[in-house]
Amino acid sequence: MKEYVEELQERRRRAECLGGQQKIDALHAQGKKTARERITLLVDEGSFLEFGKLNVSEIPGYEEKSSGDGVICGTARVDGRPVVVQAGDKTVFAGTEGAVHIRKTKAAHSYALKRGLPLVNLSEGGGLRMPDGMGSDGISDKLFPQEMLTHHREVPMVTAILGDSFGGPTWLAVSSDFVTQLDGTCMGVAGPRMLEIATGEKVTEEQLGGVKVHEEFTGQIDQSARSEEACIKQLKEFLSYLPSHGGEEPPFSLSSDSIDRPISEVLSIVPEKRNRAYNMIKVIKELVDDGEFFELKPVFGPALITVFSRIGGRSVGIIANQPMSYAGAAGVQECEKATDFICLCDSFHIPLIFLHDIPGFRVSSDAERGKIPTKIMMWNQALAQSTVPKLSVVIRKSVGAAYGNMCGPTMGADFVVAWPSAEINxxxxxxxxxxxxxxxxxxxxxxxxxxxxxxxxxxxxxSPYKAAAKHLIDDVIDPAETRKFLARTLELACYKNGSKSERKLANWPTGF
Structure with a gap:
């Protein structure tokens, strides 16, 4: 038995060397971390339980240089909560996906769904491996996995793009609930070399799928960072607001910040003149517990703010207009951003709070070509089908159809109130x-x-008083009492079933 154990230990040791010390050193020389080092950054110390450690490529002759077949998978704990984690290994065939690689990641995804564990992807890789995928037999069992296509937001899935990622890592990212991308990396369907060979188009990786492209134009990432450590920290912070699976409520995180705390400072933040801009982020900081929040897609659709935060210890999603950008008027990007966020919050039982300061939609010929009527109605459809508690506060103005999109009366809110400064028309x-x-x-x-x-x-x-007089809105409130109002009405809205929704939006696509 001793000889058997010694052989096992030797095989494990070789597996932990990934693609070899020379390739590890090359990664470190570029300032990058290995897949195992990234997992160590993510998980609680000593909690990682690897499976598939002894995997190698099934292509004859590749066994000695394909430890793990380009991906490290296992279970672990993140801030005490169990998760499933998979990390692409750049040192083995550039992290490309062979048959064993795909088999292992499918098993990881299936187990996450089966046991209600969040799935964390630390992604880097070059897509399907040529030898494994070639021929009618090679490609026939390596198409999109059903686990990804029918994920149904049963568990949170989060992805960090930590190196150039094409094919599989990209499919995972755009199917995820949260994506962060490391500066200097590229995410796309295929890399610049493949693009040039296939189409003749010459572009750099940054032009093809760099952070700026996805932040400003595609909206396919939610945040970015300059270091791997910062990206992984963002994954952990995002997960802290969500439940581990769709069958439970988000965790509470109580603080000493009193729900009765007046927020008189907002009177000096929001200008009396309605055509003057102000930063809605400052209002949000006053409203939420300890001024802490986590923003998604800050660059994409900048006239709309979407953040996770807490009020009275309960996770909330806040959708707010940003007067600093386009006076808060929503365009195509803002509509997509709102729809995506509503689907996310409703799927994971996170109550929604709407803060209105919107003069309408940014209508133009360009907006029409961007299908803004469709985008506006998709936002409305998601809102109508959402069943989490919803609270709506008109801060300064809510005009036209946008009043409905921001969850005005008849749009399913538990309560709709306005500040005395509000303009509704x-x-x-x-x-x-x-x-x-x-x-x-x-x-x-x-x-x-x-x-x-x-x-x-x-x-x-x-003015809001005419609507309030006819009970078309629920009340006009003192701005300084907004935090207290939200905390108390949240408690009421969650009294019967907690914050649990019917998850009608869990099957909604993760992109539009």
């Missing part, structure tokens, strides 16, 4: 007056005075 007073009275004002002897009189009248019509 079919259109803004200035625009409405120009449309209705434009010709009369042109003929007026004193158009300035007449416009001011009309603005005063239309401003009164837009």
């Amino acid at each position: 079919f259109t803004g007073p200035e625009v409405g007056i120009n449309v209705v009275y434009g010709r009369e004002l042109m003929k007026s002897e004193n158009p300035k005075l007449e416009r001011e009189n009309l603005l005063e009248k239309w401003s009164f019509d837009s």
Whole structure:
């Protein structure tokens, strides 16, 4: 038995050397970490339990240089919670996917779903390996795995793109609930070399799928960072707001921040003049526990803010308009961002809070070509089907159809309230007056005075008191009491079933 154990230990030792010391040294020389080092950064000390450690490629002659077949998989704990983790190994065939590699990752994904464990992907790799995938037999059992296609948000799936990633790692990323990308890496369907051979197009990796491309244009990543440590920290922070699976509520994280704390500072943050911009992030900081929050897609669709935070210790998702960008008016990107966030929160039982300051949608010929009517209605459809508790506060203005998209009356909110400064109308007073009275004002002897009189009248019509008087909204509240209001109504909304939703949006695609 001693000889058998010694042989096992030797095989394990060789497996831990990945693709060999020379390739490990080359990675370190580039300032990069190995797959095993990345796992160590992620998981609680001593908690990693590897499976498939003795895997090698099934292609004859490759056994001695294919430890793990390009991926490390196992279970571990992250901040005390069990997870399944898989990390692409760049030192073995550039992290490409052979038959054993694919078999192992499918088993990891299946186990995560079976036992309700979050799936964490530390991704880097070059897609399907040529020898393994060639021929009608090679490709026929290596298409998209059903575990990924029918994931149904049963467990959170998060991905860090920590090196150039094509094919499989990209499919995983765009199917994930959260994606962070390391600066200087590329994520795409195929790399620049393949693109040049196939189409003749010459681009750099940064131009093809760098951080800027995905942050500003595709929205396929939620955050980015300059170091692997920072990317992995983002994964852990994101997971802290979510349950381990769709059958439980998110964890509580109580603080000493009183729910009765007045937030009088917001009076100096939000300007009295309605055409002056301010940073809605500052309002959010005042509202939430200890001023802490986690923002998703800060660059994509910048006129809309989506953050995770806590109020009274309970995880919440906040959708807020950002007057610092396009005066808070939503365009195509903002619509996609809102839909994606609503689906995420509803699937994992995270109550939604809407903070309105929106003058409408950014309509234009470009927006029409971007299918903005469809995007607006997708947002509305997701909102209508969501069943988590929803609270809605009109901070300064909510105009036209956008009032509905931000969960105004009749859109399923538990409560809709407004600050006394709120302006609610079919259109803004200035625009409405120009449309209705434009010709009369042109003929007026004193158009300035007449416009001011009309603005005063239309401003009164837009105030929240008329809607409150007819019980079309639930109340007009003191801005300083907004945190207290949200905390107490959250408790009411979660009294019967907690924050659990019916998960109607769990099957909604992770991209549009």
